Amino acid sequence: MAVSVRDRVFAGALRLTGAAASTIVLLVVLYLCLGAIPALSELGIRRFFTDSGWFPSAGARDGAFNLTAMLAGTVATTIGAVALTAPLGVLSAIFSRFYAPASLRRPYQRIVELLAGIPSVVYGFWGLVCLVPLIRELAPPGPSLLAGILILTIMILPTVALLADAALEAIPLSQLEGAAALGLTRLTTLRDVVFPAARAGLGIAVVLGTMRAIGETMAVLMVCGNVVRMPDSVFAPVRTLTANIALELGYATAEHRSVLFVSGVMLMLIVLALVAVQERLRRRAALA
Amino acid sequence: MRENAMNLCLEERRPLGVRLADIALTAFAWGAALLIAGGFIWLLTDMIAGGARNLDLAFLTEAPARSGRSGGISTILVSTLLILGVCLSVSVPLGLGTAIVLSELSRGGDRSSRWIRASLDVLAGVPSIVFGLFGNAFFAVALGMGFSILSGGLTLACMVLPLLIRSIELSLSAVPDDYRRASAALDLSLFGTVTRVLLPAATPGLVAGLLLAIGRAMAETAALIFTSGYVDRMPGSLLDSGRALSIHIYDLAMNVPGGETNAYASALVLVLMLLAINASAAWLVDRIVRGGRAGRTV
Numbered sequence: 001m002a003v004s005v006r007d008r009v010f011a012g013a014l015r016l017t018g019a020a021a022s023t024i025v026l027l028v029v030l031y032l033c034l035g036a037i038p039a040l041s042e043l044g045i046r047r048f049f050t051d052s053g054w055f056p057s058a059g060a061r062d063g064a065f066n067l068t069a070m071l072a073g074t075v076a077t078t079i080g081a082v083a084l085t086a087p088l089g090v091l092s093a094i095f096s097r098f099y100a101p102a103s104l105r106r107p108y109q110r111i112v113e114l115l116a117g118i119p120s121v122v123y124g125f126w127g128l129v130c131l132v133p134l135i136r137e138l139a140p141p142g143p144s145l146l147a148g149i150l151i152l153t154i155m156i157l158p159t160v161a162l163l164a165d166a167a168l169e170a171i172p173l174s175q176l177e178g179a180a181a182l183g184l185t186r187l188t189t190l191r192d193v194v195f196p197a198a199r200a201g202l203g204i205a206v207v208l209g210t211m212r213a214i215g216e217t218m219a220v221l222m223v224c225g226n227v228v229r230m231p232d233s234v235f236a237p238v239r240t241l242t243a244n245i246a247l248e249l250g251y252a253t254a255e256h257r258s259v260l261f262v263s264g265v266m267l268m269l270i271v272l273a274l275v276a277v278q279e280r281l282r283r284r285a286a287l288a
Numbered sequence: 289m290r291e292n293a294m295n296l297c298l299e300e301r302r303p304l305g306v307r308l309a310d311i312a313l314t315a316f317a318w319g320a321a322l323l324i325a326g327g328f329i330w331l332l333t334d335m336i337a338g339g340a341r342n343l344d345l346a347f348l349t350e351a352p353a354r355s356g357r358s359g360g361i362s363t364i365l366v367s368t369l370l371i372l373g374v375c376l377s378v379s380v381p382l383g384l385g386t387a388i389v390l391s392e393l394s395r396g397g398d399r400s401s402r403w404i405r406a407s408l409d410v411l412a413g414v415p416s417i418v419f420g421l422f423g424n425a426f427f428a429v430a431l432g433m434g435f436s437i438l439s440g441g442l443t444l445a446c447m448v449l450p451l452l453i454r455s456i457e458l459s460l461s462a463v464p465d466d467y468r469r470a471s472a473a474l475d476l477s478l479f480g481t482v483t484r485v486l487l488p489a490a491t492p493g494l495v496a497g498l499l500l501a502i503g504r505a506m507a508e509t510a511a512l513i514f515t516s517g518y519v520d521r522m523p524g525s526l527l528d529s530g531r532a533l534s535i536h537i538y539d540l541a542m543n544v545p546g547g548e549t550n551a552y553a554s555a556l557v558l559v560l561m562l563l564a565i566n567a568s569a570a571w572l573v574d575r576i577v578r579g580g581r582a583g584r585t586v
Contacts, residue, residue, distance in 0.1 A: 215415025
């Protein structure tokens with residue numbers, strides 16, 4: 001079959017768009033690394049963990065570039081949020097699959113979907129005007145690790161709940177009928193039939209939630225207080241890596257700016273590792 | 289059907305401990321759902337209670353004054369739309385082309401399509417603040433666009449691309465293969481097949497994908513702070529800095545003492561727009577799914 005010139009041009013143009021789209025990720029990595037190289041070559045990696053604190057604007061010789069407090073902030077908010085979200089998200093999925101009356105299921109699903117579309121800056125603003133004052137009454141100052149954990153939980157919960165729901169939907173109906181035929185209780189059915197079958201899918205849901213929690217900027221920036229200090233309680237203010245970039249990129253120059261790109265590279269590496277975990281889980285889910 | 293299978297599990301003559309555990313699980317499942325639904329209602333009522341008082345036509349048509357403490361959001365809305373326009377005019381052609389490559393030109397998955405997919409998977413996971421770093425270094429500094437609507441829109445285009453491509457690809461793959469066979473039987477060219485058969489058949493799905501991408505772009509803040517910037521004047525060209533609505537909310541809440549009332553009203557505007565956009569996308573997807581099912585049973 002003869003392929004017309006127009007078709008060749010058309011297919012070529014399409015492939016060109018595909019090539020352009022897949023180049024973007026390379027550009028992102030390239031420009032992150034270009035930005036990070038000055039700091040890495042002048043300061044070395046060790047100083048990000050051993051310097052006396054975070055005083056980045058004094059220059060390479062007099063400044064201090066310790067990122068550990070921010071790294072701890074990111075890790076603490078993420079772990080806290082995921083620890084709350086994972087059970088709640090799975091319970092929400094169990095509710096909508098197995099407990100919700102038929103008339104409630106669709107509206108409930110809709111609500112979760114709409115929650116997933118609310119912008120992080122609105123969650124952050126809501127946290128600032130509603131949540132932070134409540135925490136302040138409990139234990140001053142208010143903007144705190146706890147506020148960050150709670151806001152992140154509310155933010156990633158819809159994502160985790162929707163994906164967990166999809167994982168439960170993938171379980172063959174025959175297995176549930178088998179469980180019913182054996183006279184298992186709902187609890188036993190969930191524990192011994194549903195969870196083993198959906199484990200990989202639920203894992204994917206939690207990993208994706210973790211990725212969103214690590215990368216989230218605006219909401220934590222608005223409720224966490226942003227003090228650069230190792231958090232010693234859940235009521236202490238913290239600053240995350242993402243918030244640090246958002247706060248300082250505007251005026252940072254020279255090494256300072258470059259260190260912010262280093263923290264961007266750190267975030268990117270964590271995300272890449274999580275994408276790899278997700279890929280393995282996806283393969284396992286496909287095999288099951 | 290599913291709930292029937294589960295309801296059969298509920299039997300009355302069991303040891304007390306087992307029954308209590310079952311009741312506890314029921315309570316937890318309902319509790320989680322009530323917590324989520326309650327949170328949604330709390331957030332929505334709080335936004336309405338705080339924002340509705342200040343939200344009127346004048347708020348939408350007046351320019352902000354005194355750093356946004358008074359006045360409206362007209363210039364902010366114009367900037368937001370311009371950023372969105374730049375974002376879509378780049379991401380839609382790129383996304384459409386790439387999605388057609390993935391679903392039509394490389395069925396079965398050759399090496400180049402596997403690479404495209406992998407790169408998009410990674411891109412989808414990049415945190416928005418990292419897009420901000422990239423956009424600042426690449427568009428604003430390296431390409432010399434500075435803090436501008438163009439920088440911000442292009443950064444957003446990179447960000448929404450994975451979502452856009454995935455939803456376009458899904459709606460293309462929902463077109464029945466019979467259409468492709470019929471078009472092959474008529475010896476239609478690739479161009480004809482795509483423009484006359486596939487795209488028209490997939491239109492509702494394409495619109496839904498477009499709406500989702502718009503929703504994502506309008507919700508974004510972190511990627512815009514260091515690309516499109518803070519300036520709240522009316523932009524004169526795409527090379528001017530322009531403040532997006534999301535950034536306006538952030539700035540009023542965090543940096544402007546006494547900005548809370550207008551922050552509330554702006555947040556309400558943003559939430560209402562996003563609810564409308566996302567709800568219509570969900571409605572379209574719903575219609576496609578139902579249409580597909582009806583088609584199969586006939």
